[in-house]
Amino acid sequence: MFDKIKIAFPGLxxxxxxxDSTAFKIFGFEIQWYGVIITLGIILAVIYCSFRAKQEGIIFDHVLDIxxxxxxxxxxxxxxGYVLFSLDDFHSFADVINIRGGGLQIYGGIVAGAITIILVCKYKKIKPxxxxxxxxxxxxxxxFVGRWGNFMNGEAHGGIVKEGSPLxxxxxxxxPYYMNGRLVYDTAAVHPTFLYESLWNVLGFVLINILYKKKKFDGQILLMYISWYGFGRMxxxxxxxxxxxxxxxGIRISCLIGFLCFAAGTxxxxxxxxxxxxxxxLTDEDYVPAYPRLSGMNASADASADASANETAESVSSEESHSHEQGLEDKAEQSVEESTEEMTAEAQVGTDENKDEIEQKFKNIFNNDEKSE
Structure with missing residues (x-):
């Protein structure tokens, strides 16, 4: 990391x-662009993560805690992750915790972050x-935001790019151009590897978002990210x-881990x-046994319904017939009672009709009742 450096992109x-790597000062304390840009990246990442987490049924409070x-x-x-593979550069614990001097390894951060997410999710009973x-x-x-912090530091670039290269x-x-802390050239054209990785992450972000709604299982997006980033970083x-x-x-750590991530992820x-x-x-054969059973059940249900309907109709018809006959009998009895009462009344008042006429009336009444039946 250098305080000031001159940069140009002639091809663009x-x-x-x-x-200048220093963004501003607070009470004489220098705030580096690297820290500002990393913080911006974290804020944007949290905003996006809360949006996606809500779709997964995870509330914002849990996202914030995680x-x-x-x-x-x-x-x-x-x-x-950086210290473990650069032990010769650190001579005390103070050197280890002094992150202002630079030295972070992305894979170490990803692994530690993933383990932390799993543990916190288990504690909060969320599906990790x-x-x-x-x-x-x-x-x-x-x-892709954080890599521009490397740009402001004048670091994480590649070697000299030759004229005629596709890039x-x-x-x-x-x-000037420094390599491993040593001045090599006053001016040099190099690979802007920070830019390559930033663009690679932008492209991956777009593709993964397009496919997010089509994911088939939990963990699919994670595996896609691991595969995509590992392949590009390699x-x-x-x-x-x-x-x-x-x-x-002579094996580059990030190349090895990138290959393993790509292989395992894919x-x-x-x-x-x-x-x-x-x-x-599921093929149609898987459903064949189910259709006859369903058809038989429907046929049985239809037959039961028809039988029930017929029984109901017969019952109603029988009840109507019985009701009609009962009505005729009641009517005949009522007619007999009325005639009897009438004749009794005539007898009591002492009419001059003789006995034969009274008997003839009784016969006529019974004959009429039989005809009505």
């Missing part, structure tokens, strides 16, 4: 300008994979001049997608 039509712990332990993990899905694209926001138009001219790291190496093997993603597809692709 941007002339030389001076970059964010606080994740940022703290993520920074610690990033610092430890849902939260990790919401967090993965948010991390990409933090990465030559993106070349960044540095004045190649971009090959262009950098400040890589961390695995001992004296393998798991493929396995789980195939599993989900098999669940969804």
């Amino acid at each position: 039509g941007i002339g030389r300008f001076e970059v 964010t606080i712990f994740t940022v703290i332990f993520g920074v610690i993990g990033a610092r430890l 994979l849902k939260m990790l899905d919401a967090t993965a694209p948010a991390v990409m926001i933090g990465q 030559y138009f993106l070349r960044m001219e540095l004045e 190649f971009i790291e090959m262009l950098r001049t400040d890589s961390l190496y695995l001992g004296n093997t 393998t798991l993603l493929t396995v789980f997608l195939i599993r989900e597809r098999k669940k969804a692709e």
